Amino acid sequence: MPDVTVLTVKLYGEPIGTLTHLGDERSIFAFNDAYVGNADRATLGLSFKDQYGELRNDFKPIKMKLMPFFSNLLPEGHLRSYLADKAGVNEKREFFLIQALGRDLPGAVTVEAADPDTWPVSDDVDDQVMTDSENAHDNALRFSLAGVQLKFSAVIDAAGGLTIPASGIGGGWIVKLPSREYRGVPENEFSMMTLAQMVGINVPPIDLVDIGGIKNLPDGIDQLGDKAFIIERFDRREDGTSVHIEDFAQVYGVYAEDKYKKASNRNIAAVIAAESDHADIAEFIRRLTFNTLIGNGDMHLKNWSLIYPDQRNAKLSPAYDFVSTIPYLPNDQSALNFSRTRRFDEFTEDELLHLASKAALPRKLVIDTARETISLFMDRWWAEKAHLPMSTDVVDTIDKHLMTLPIIGEALT
Structure with a gap:
């Protein structure tokens, strides 16, 4: 793995701060001067405001983990373990894990190495997990199905079917496959979300689709169920920009x-x-x-x-x-x-x-x-x-x- 000590944190593509590895498995976050001095700055999160609504910038080093705001951008469970293994990172070393996964995080935050020459660790993850290779899809999906329910980004292709993005970056939908442990979860979720919409709750576009209509899935998925639940990502706009x-x-x-x-x-x-x-x-x-x-x-x-x-x-x-x-x-x-x-x-x-x-x-x-x-x-x-x-x-x-x-x-x- 490249020797990375500083990661640039961006919001809507603009640098707002850094995550710095201090050694001894400690890391610290700090806003940059431009963000601190911008009275019209975009909001990163409510936890960064003090009791008077002013910007906090007094963060302490944390060992192994990142501070909770950034830690919660990372995947959980088996998918986390799998991606960490592909990146050659101990899954508990969150500084290096967010370096590997930082280009497609929830919301409008991205994280990248301050020195672009050290970024290829993320490319390694994309190459191994989200390539067009049938084997890569097969391995990733088989591993993740050990969890209750697999979620992955997807895009609608020109023919109307579902395709897992080859790069793993910027998919417009979340696709949730059947559970190995609990039967009928996609059907359950689609039904509950449909009812929610009927009673006036703000629900994104959803659908229940045939497993056979999703490309690049491994053999045997249909044995878990015939349907997958899909929901449009509300943190992505049609033009690809982030919310x-x-x-x-x-x-x-x-x-x-x-x-x-x-x-x-x-x-x-x-x-x-x-x-x-x-x-x-x-x-x-x-x-x-x-x-x-x-x-x-x-x-x-x-x-x-x-x-x-x-x-x-x-x-x-x-x-x-x-x-x-x-x-x-x-x-x-x-x-x-x-x-x-x-x-x-x-x-x-x-x-x-x-x-x-x-x-x-x-x-x-x-x-x-x-x-x-x-x-x-x-x-x-x-x-x-x-x-x-x-x-x-x-x-x-x-x-x-x-x-x-x-x-x-x-x-x-």
């Missing part, structure tokens, strides 16, 4: 392994109320209520994100990763506390009023939005559940789950 995003693990400075800890839905609501407007507060309550109704126990900090459409001001991003988890984990509960509890059957109007009080949300807006969402959901659920592609087990599990939620009776009486 900046950050998830709430980044907002709260939490590492990915603690995404179920350190903060609550009440905390997320407070940030949205402080940074955005009533429309986003209503959208947050709508999503929180919807995911309770479907029994989604996986709405952790990385499944809520902010987006910066004007490069400076935060808005709640479009929705993603809505899956009913209770068919797979029968005793599942909310990934994060609502306000005082994470039990689905304790998500009541009183709990929402407690959340509203603690997060400084308009109480009437919160209750009216929850009631409207429940009414719309129940209408759509009874009308559509037999027509959506989820299994009968998912339908039956949600039906039973709905009978345990007292907030439905509160909203409909």
Whole structure:
């Protein structure tokens, strides 16, 4: 591996700072003078603002890991291990891992070696993982399927089919293949996201596609299921430019392994109320209520994100990763506390009023939005559940789950 000590961090293609390797596995981030001195600078993340809204630039060295904002840009699990191996990097050495993967990170951040002559480690990864070689695709996909669900970037080709980008850079869609452990996850997610759209939630373009229509997949994928779920990347525009995003693990400075800890839905609501407007507060309550109704126990900090459409001001991003988890984990509960509890059957109007009080949300807006969402959901659920592609087990599990939620009776009486 090339001997790299300084990485340039760019936002929308403009250098804003550096990640520096200090030796002894320590690294530190610092903004450059031009970014600090620019009163109209684009926002990198809320965690870089102090309590007065001023830019922080007093970061301490961190050993092995990067600071949470940058650490959360890296993949997790088996895909992380695989890409680190291809790059010849210990997966725990995040400074070198982000060097290898830094050209196609979430949002509008890119990271590259300050000395361009040291960049080929990333090219090595692209050559080995995302080439046109059938074997390279085969190996990458077979390894990643050890995880719950594989995600990769894809682009729509001229014929309307799906192609994994040869370079691995800048795909416009996320394609999620079937799970080895849980049956019917793509169908489940497509059904939940479709229902979410029906009740007024901001959902990106989605589809459920035949596995056979995706090119360069290894033999045997169809044995796991016939369908893949696809969702358009909302951090990429049609012209290929990036829109900046950050998830709430980044907002709260939490590492990915603690995404179920350190903060609550009440905390997320407070940030949205402080940074955005009533429309986003209503959208947050709508999503929180919807995911309770479907029994989604996986709405952790990385499944809520902010987006910066004007490069400076935060808005709640479009929705993603809505899956009913209770068919797979029968005793599942909310990934994060609502306000005082994470039990689905304790998500009541009183709990929402407690959340509203603690997060400084308009109480009437919160209750009216929850009631409207429940009414719309129940209408759509009874009308559509037999027509959506989820299994009968998912339908039956949600039906039973709905009978345990007292907030439905509160909203409909």
